[in-house]
Amino acid sequence: MTYEITNPPPDLAVLVKGRLDTLTSPKLESELEPSIAKASSLVLDLAGVDYLSSAGLRLLLTLQKRFKREGGSFKLRNIQPGVMEILRMTGFLKILSVE
Amino acid sequence: MRRTFQLWLFIAVALSFAALFYLTYYLQTKEAFHTAENLIELRMEDAKKQIAINENNLKAVLDICNSSMANDVKAVAYILACAPAFATNSHKLEELRRVLGYDEIHVINKHGIIENCAIDPMIGNADKYVGFNLKLHAQSEPFVHGIGKPDFVLVQPPLPRGLDRKLFQYGGAARQDDEGIVQLGISVSFLEKAMENNSLATLSPGLRVGVGGEIMILRGEKIVGAARVDFEGRTLTSIGLDEKLINDICQGEGLLHTEIEGVKFFGVYIQSGDLTLIGVMPDSEVTRKRNGIALQLVISGLVLMLVVFLSVSKLVQTIVIDGIDRINVSLGRITAGHLDEKVEEDRSEEFRKLSGGINTMVDTLKGAIAAEKSRLNSELEFAKMVQESTLPQLHSDPRFQIFASMDTAKEVGGDFYDFFRIDDTHLAFLIADVSGKGLPAAMFMMNAKALLKSSLMASAGKPLDKVVASVNDSLCEGNDACMFVTVFVGILDLDTGNMTYVNAGHNAPILRRGNGEVSWLPVENGFVLGGMDSVSYTQEFISLSPGDGVLLYTDGVTEAMNRQLTLYGDDRLLALMQGPVMSSAPPDCVLTELKDDVENFVDGAPQSDDITMLFLHYLG
Numbered sequence: 001m002t003y004e005i006t007n008p009p010p011d012l013a014v015l016v017k018g019r020l021d022t023l024t025s026p027k028l029e030s031e032l033e034p035s036i037a038k039a040s041s042l043v044l045d046l047a048g049v050d051y052l053s054s055a056g057l058r059l060l061l062t063l064q065k066r067f068k069r070e071g072g073s074f075k076l077r078n079i080q081p082g083v084m085e086i087l088r089m090t091g092f093l094k095i096l097s098v099e
Numbered sequence: 100m101r102r103t104f105q106l107w108l109f110i111a112v113a114l115s116f117a118a119l120f121y122l123t124y125y126l127q128t129k130e131a132f133h134t135a136e137n138l139i140e141l142r143m144e145d146a147k148k149q150i151a152i153n154e155n156n157l158k159a160v161l162d163i164c165n166s167s168m169a170n171d172v173k174a175v176a177y178i179l180a181c182a183p184a185f186a187t188n189s190h191k192l193e194e195l196r197r198v199l200g201y202d203e204i205h206v207i208n209k210h211g212i213i214e215n216c217a218i219d220p221m222i223g224n225a226d227k228y229v230g231f232n233l234k235l236h237a238q239s240e241p242f243v244h245g246i247g248k249p250d251f252v253l254v255q256p257p258l259p260r261g262l263d264r265k266l267f268q269y270g271g272a273a274r275q276d277d278e279g280i281v282q283l284g285i286s287v288s289f290l291e292k293a294m295e296n297n298s299l300a301t302l303s304p305g306l307r308v309g310v311g312g313e314i315m316i317l318r319g320e321k322i323v324g325a326a327r328v329d330f331e332g333r334t335l336t337s338i339g340l341d342e343k344l345i346n347d348i349c350q351g352e353g354l355l356h357t358e359i360e361g362v363k364f365f366g367v368y369i370q371s372g373d374l375t376l377i378g379v380m381p382d383s384e385v386t387r388k389r390n391g392i393a394l395q396l397v398i399s400g401l402v403l404m405l406v407v408f409l410s411v412s413k414l415v416q417t418i419v420i421d422g423i424d425r426i427n428v429s430l431g432r433i434t435a436g437h438l439d440e441k442v443e444e445d446r447s448e449e450f451r452k453l454s455g456g457i458n459t460m461v462d463t464l465k466g467a468i469a470a471e472k473s474r475l476n477s478e479l480e481f482a483k484m485v486q487e488s489t490l491p492q493l494h495s496d497p498r499f500q501i502f503a504s505m506d507t508a509k510e511v512g513g514d515f516y517d518f519f520r521i522d523d524t525h526l527a528f529l530i531a532d533v534s535g536k537g538l539p540a541a542m543f544m545m546n547a548k549a550l551l552k553s554s555l556m557a558s559a560g561k562p563l564d565k566v567v568a569s570v571n572d573s574l575c576e577g578n579d580a581c582m583f584v585t586v587f588v589g590i591l592d593l594d595t596g597n598m599t600y601v602n603a604g605h606n607a608p609i610l611r612r613g614n615g616e617v618s619w620l621p622v623e624n625g626f627v628l629g630g631m632d633s634v635s636y637t638q639e640f641i642s643l644s645p646g647d648g649v650l651l652y653t654d655g656v657t658e659a660m661n662r663q664l665t666l667y668g669d670d671r672l673l674a675l676m677q678g679p680v681m682s683s684a685p686p687d688c689v690l691t692e693l694k695d696d697v698e699n700f701v702d703g704a705p706q707s708d709d710i711t712m713l714f715l716h717y718l719g
Binding site: 022054055057058061062064065088089090091092093094095 | 582603624
């Protein structure tokens with residue numbers, strides 16, 4: 001998993017590539033923490049993400065709850081078909097905003 | 100480390116060799132010049148002696164000549180007294196001259212005037228001399244003082260005379276017959292020979308020092324004797340010495356370093372009477388022996404240095420570096436995880452201690468790892484126990500059959516399933532997958548399972564979607580870790596075959612009709628439980644006929660991965676179930692067949708998630 005901050009806070013935008021699983025999700029979360037702390041909105045570009053495990057889902061859930069609590073916005077963009085299927089099946093599409 | 104050591108060893112050995120060489124070179128140089136100085140001084144002493152001998156010889160010859168002339172002139176005075184005719188008669192005097200063998204006889208009166216004289220005709224005419232006043236000439240004037248002194252005798256040293264500057268000697272004595280002087284004169288060319296024989300120049304061959312060195316004898320600044328004949332008659336300036344050095348040389352004694360005609364010389368100078376002696380030797384000759392010694396020293400030193408370097412290097416290699424290498428090899432094995440490796444390097448006390456230290460450390464580490472492992476194992480065992488202890492049991496019922504299996508991964512996952520009768524006609528069954536792994540997931544699983552069961556047991560008359568929504572709200576309370584669980588739950592009316600179900604984020608089950616028709620069970624994908632409160636769910640209905648079955652499973656099945664990192668996948672699952680075998684397989688074989696197919700697919704790749712499945716077969 002690699003990522004790239006394409007737009008700095010407060011309108012944070014991050015491009016993520018690779019798998020979001022048990023190992024990489026906590027890493028992404030902790031490394032993005034300083035930027036997220038300053039962000040009022042976040043767009044995660046999942047163009048390069050081809051697999052999302054339950055740990056990845058948990059990360060999305062954590063971010064969704066956090067921005068909702070603080071009145072910010074959290075959106076996903078460029079979701080790949082495999083990931084889209086997981087989001088659809090688990091009902092995450094019902095609670096997440098997708099561009 | 101070996102490289103560094105060898106480098107420093109080389110530097111140390113090379114430095115000591117250089118120091119030794121320099122010291123020896125310095126001492127040898129000093130010694131060489133000292134030896135040269137001694138040699139030159141010795142040769143100069145010899146030269147001084149030779150000069151003295153020469154001078155003495157010449158003096159003896161001169162003394163003999165002088166005394167012979169003194170006697171002769173006194174004899175002439177006596178003859179004149181006995182035979183006065185000799186004084187006045189020039190012929191008589193000429194006869195006497197011939198007899199005596201002198202070149203000139205002068206008879207001088209009391210006024211210092213030559214009255215009579217006899218001259219060798221080869222030299223001159225006697226008439227010219229008569230009347231010559233002795234007082235008028237510096238050479239003859241001293242004789243005037245003898246007039247009137249009966250005992251007067253004077254022999255002059257030979258002096259150059261005339262155009263050819265030949266040596267000529269005069270002697271005189273008081274006349275006995277009258278007041279006046281009688282003089283004898285003689286050309287002393289034989290003395291010239293004697294003086295030449297005894298001149299400093301004749302010392303030349305004896306003035307050599309070594310091969311290229313020599314002694315130069317100076318009178319004033321002029322070289323009057325040297326081994327090199329061409330130096331004779333030249334000045335120090337003309338052979339290239341500078342003025343200051345020439346001043347020093349002419350005034351005292353000392354050592355010199357100079358260049359003569361482009362060659363470097365070392366030398367000694369001393370004063371000897373009115374002469375100055377300079378002894379010189381070419382620097383190259385002085386240092387020839389030293390250079391030979393230096394060359395030998397360099398060769399032997401290099402050999403010695405090589406021997407010392409190689410032997411010390413080899414020794415250290417054997418004693419220290421090999422030991423360290425062996426320890427490093429052992430350490431490498433230990434680092435690679437072979438904790439049973441023992442470091443056994445015992446060639447010295449230090450290595451024994453080091454080996455012992457490492458072994459003790461590894462043992463301690465092993466103990467700590469074992470302790471941690473057993474702690475972890477007990478935690479995992481406990482979690483697994485929790486997961487497995489809660490598997491449901493049911494008394495057999497003619498209206499349905501239910502089969503379930505769960506293969507947990509090495510690390511405890513969060514799958515679970517459950518089935519129980521709510522009342523005599525309603526069977527509740529569910530399958531779930533908790534996000535996350537390990538003890539926290541197991542605890543969340545326990546909680547979810549208990550909540551689901553208690554809520555479903557008390558659900559009589561309530562819509563299933565509301566029951567699920569309330570379970571979700573309960574799970575959301577205090578769920579700071581954002582754990583969640585996907586659940587598929589169904590309630591089957593055993594009398595009618597009507598099935599009510601809710602899917603909360605779980606994989607869609609597969610419906611197998613008794614006629615062999617297999618398809619996905621249509622599901623509305625609700626949100627997972629525990630993720631967010633106040634979420635609503637949708638309950639759906641389907642009617643089962645006797646012989647129909649529903650297959651529930653977790654993503655451990657569809658996401659099972661083979662060594663090529665390919666997922667088993669939904670399509671493969673549906674295709675298998677639709678295949679001729681599975682579409683009509685006996686209910687008790689469905690799960691084992693499916694499990695076999697998954698195992699064939701992964702082909703030994705390690706299992707990363709729990710694989711859980713449940714098959715409900717409705718008999719009516």
